[in-house]
Amino acid sequence: MTAPALGFLVLMSLACAPGQLPRSSVRAANPGRAILLDGGDLLKGNPAFPTGTRFLRIIATNDFHGALEPRPDANGIRRGGAAYVAAAIDRARKECEPRCETLLVDAGDLFQGTAASNLSYGRPVVEYYNRMGYAASALGNHEFDWGTDTLRARMRQAKFGIFGANVRYTDGHDVKWIPNDTIVKRGATKIGIIGVSTVTTPTTTRAANVVGLRFDDPAPIVDSIGTALRKRGANFVVVIAHAGASCGIDGATECGGEIIDFARKLTTKVDVVISGHTHTLVNTEVKGIPILQARSSGRAIDVLDLPLRADSKLHVRHDVRELAVDTIQPVPAIDSIVSRAVARVSSLVNRHVVTIPVTLARQGSQYHLGNLIADAQRWAGKGDVAIMNNGGIRTDLRAGEATYGSLFEIQPFGNTLYSLTMRGAQLRGLLEAMLAKKAVDDHVSGLRIRYDPLRPAGSRLVSVTTADGSPLSDTKTYNVIVNDFLATGGEGYNLGGRATASRPLNIVDLDALIDYIMSLPSPITAPTEIRIAPVLR
Ligand SMILES: [Zn+2]
Structure with a gap:
């Protein structure tokens, strides 16, 4: 295989790339509950099944995004990694034996997101699966990102089906090479599985990759196929859906989005919905149907227990288990798949991008590297303003040669950019929220902000000047570029609630940074001004 050029990586769309964890959700998702073995009381907080109950344990993942190696989250906690997810899955399998049958499924977006996966077009991920x-x-x-030929090659490699029941040709005919459903047997139990996109x-995904295809409303399709699967003897119908939701911090309440709407529309019985695509924590029920999503990139797994007795009145138990690598030992066989995949990309990771004359350190609240990254995002997103959270800037940009790998370590999350449409008054409200914290924890581009930290939170802005030197106008409309972490609720800024409109740009933050610094005259001069500054009095 020929390794694609750097430009290939830069161009790839990555609309639902791995995101940063909101800090508060790490606190909420107690790592103590995490992946720890808990043999007797399998799912704390859920009712225990009576002794002797046999059940089907469904273990599920979603949005792995090629995350073969563990990565630090926004709190610096290393999470995910195929060999560790494998250990968590094995543990979930073993802990319920011999009372359970187990089924392992995934809700899609397997390959796209890391050099180790992408430069092998997802092969090592399928090997792992x-x-x-x-x-x-x-x-x-994102299964479509490398075109249908590559997708079909991965489908041939996979020992499991990759299902999209609602994918049709534009003339309405079913796409034969994309399977809709299957029945798998576990002991005497038949489980019908339907996949939807x-x-x-x-x-x-890039429009060119899905030319000629359409993606229909999955609810009536699932109703129809589910009925057929039950006629064929399926005891359970499981929907694996690459379609998501956003919930409150507990993953259970205030849920809304595509998969919630889907479940509400169903008219036939579905036992479980495994969700993906939004990279969120979802652990809820709609009309009695459990719906689960385990964040992304192997940072969590779904575990769900269905009693096998057909007449059972027992309630289904379900949980999303957080996965921090410190709590488990990697599976050696998977570790070796990862090591080989990582070794194959070392030449890309070592690729020269630019030379940096002076180290740009992460230091304090406002620093030059933060300005540079915010500028890169405003430039890439063609915005009036950009806002970058400091928590997403992971290390210094060191003087000397900047390689793809060293830049990757600065922005390792693969966050994607959003363009938010905000009136000046909405933007002012957002800035007040940023300034209400104990310390300013963001960088901006396209704004100069002066504030009085001694005033009450919510009224600290003294002046806001835009890029052309004019004051921020409450009635004017601005395009504000942020990453998906902020756009989807990160830092508690409620950007979704503040903005008039929100549009994903399919631009990875790292690509924006690399493209931007390569466009700058050499030697690169860092933007040194303090853009968010307190007034002295
Ligand atoms: Zn997706």
Whole structure:
């Protein structure tokens, strides 16, 4: 295989790339509950089944995004990594034996997101999934990113089906090479599995990759196939859906989005919905149907227990288990798949990008590297303003040669950019929220902000000047570029609630940074001004 040029990576869309964890959700998702073995009381907080109850344990993942190696989250906690996810899955399997049958499924977006996966077009991810014994996966929008030929090659490599029941040719005919459903047997139990893709697929992968295809409303399709599967003897119907939701911090309340709407529309019985695509924590129920999503990039797994007795009145138990690598030992066989994949990309990771004359350190609240990254995002997103959270800037930009790998370590999350449409008054409210913290924890581009930290929170702004030197106008409309972490609620800024409109740009933050610094005259001069400054009095 020929390694694609750097430009290939830069151009790839990555609409639902791995995001940063909101800090508060790490606190809420107690790592003590995390992945720790808990043999007797399998799912704390859920009712225990009576002794002797046999059940089907469904273990599920979603949005792995090629995250073969563990990565630090926004709190610096190393999470995910195939060998560790494998250990968590094995543990979830073993802890319920012999009372359970187990089924391992995924809700899509397997390959796209890291050099180690991307430069092998997802091969090592399928190798890992094969080894783990996945029964099925949903067809994620990013499965199309390298074109249908590559997708079909991965489908041939996979020992499991990759299902998209709502994918049709534009003339309405079913796409034969994309399977819709399957029945798998576990002991005497037959489990019908239906996979569906997000209806937003055409706008979340490059349009050229899905020409001629359409993505229909999955609810009536699932109703119809589910009925057929039960007629064929399925005891359970499981939907694996690359379609998501956003919930409150507990993952259970205030849920809304595509998969919630889907479940509400169903008219036939579905036992479980495994969700993906939004990279969120979802652990809720709609009309009695459990809906789960385990964040992304192997940072969590879904575990769900269905009693096997057909007449059982027992309630289904379900949980999303957080996965921090410190709590588990990696599985050696998977570790070796990862090591080989990582070794193959070392030449890319070592690729020269630019030379940096002076180290740009992360230091204090406002620093030059933060300005540079905010500028890169405003430039890439063609915005009036950009806002970058400091928590997403992971290390210094050191003087000397900047390689793809060293830049990757600065912005390792693969966050994607959003363009938010905000009136000046809405933007002013956002800035007040940023200034209400104990310390300013963001950088801006396209704004100069002066504030009085001694005033009450909510009224600290003294002056806001835009890029052309004019004051921020409450009635004017601005395009504000942020990453998906902020756009989807990160830092508690409620950007979704503040903005008039929100549009994903399919630009990875690292690509924006690399493209931007390569466009600058050499030697690169860092933007040194303090853009968010307190007034002295
Ligand atoms: Zn997706």
